[in-house]
Amino acid sequence: xxxxxxxxxxxxxxxxxIDIARRARKLFSKLVIAVVANxxxxxxxxxxxxxxxxxEALRESGLNGIEVTSYDGLLVECARAHGAGAIVRGxxxxxxxEYEFQMALANRDLAxxxxxxxxxxxxxxxxxASSMVKEVASYGGNVSNFVPSSVxxxxxxxxxxx
Numbered sequence: 398x399x400x401x402x403x404x405x406x407x408x409x410x411x412x413x414x415i416d417i418a419r420r421a422r423k424l425f426s427k428l429v430i431a432v433v434a435n436x437x438x439x440x441x442x443x444x445x446x447x448x449x450x451x452x453e454a455l456r457e458s459g460l461n462g463i464e465v466t467s468y469d470g471l472l473v474e475c476a477r478a479h480g481a482g483a484i485v486r487g488x489x490x491x492x493x494x495e496y497e498f499q500m501a502l503a504n505r506d507l508a509x510x511x512x513x514x515x516x517x518x519x520x521x522x523x524x525x526a527s528s529m530v531k532e533v534a535s536y537g538g539n540v541s542n543f544v545p546s547s548v549x550x551x552x553x554x555x556x557x558x559x
Contacts, residue, residue: 399482401425401514404472407432407447408440409548410454411530413522417487419460420516427464429479430455434469441531441555453547473508484511489518489525531556 401421407414407430422428430451434444442450444467451465468475476484484504486497501513518525530543534552541549 399425400427400429400480401483401485402429402431402472402476402479402481403485404431404433404468404475406435406438406440406527407451408438408442408527409447409530409544409552410451411522411525411527411544411548412542413487413489413518413525415454415458415460415545416519416522417485417516418455418463419458421485421514422460422463424514425483425485427462428485429464429466429481431472431475431479432465432467433472434467442551446551450548450551454545457545457547471507473504473511476511477508482511484513485516486513487516487518489523 403418403421405414418428418430432444432447432451440447448465448467455463455465466479472484488494488497497515504511504513525543530540531552533543534540535556537558540552544552
């Protein structure tokens, strides 16, 4: 089986991301979660914090054997550096599909050796987005159904109590 890379901003990682990672890990001999330092986004957590939170959330969720790294630049260069043959992406809704389809075609033009593999989200996570989790947490709402306790604690620490 091949090595796969699962890229994203993971600001923060959610149970939806963890579900995709768990399912992808079953299909690939190695899975690398690649946290991107996207300069076009204004993340709540630093790149280093997102890497550490992702590692903690995976441990807390009982997912072992998944490497977590960070990268800045083109995904295909990160994938090459890790010897990946596949790029894993999760799809929640039609709006995700259009964006992911465009990205997959661009990645294929840049590096035809990589295959994009799409996982449909589990139904109970179809609405779940990191931005929504941050918004709920910013108003003091309960996010325990959306993120592991380590992530919830980091959100409370970063956003403060409401």
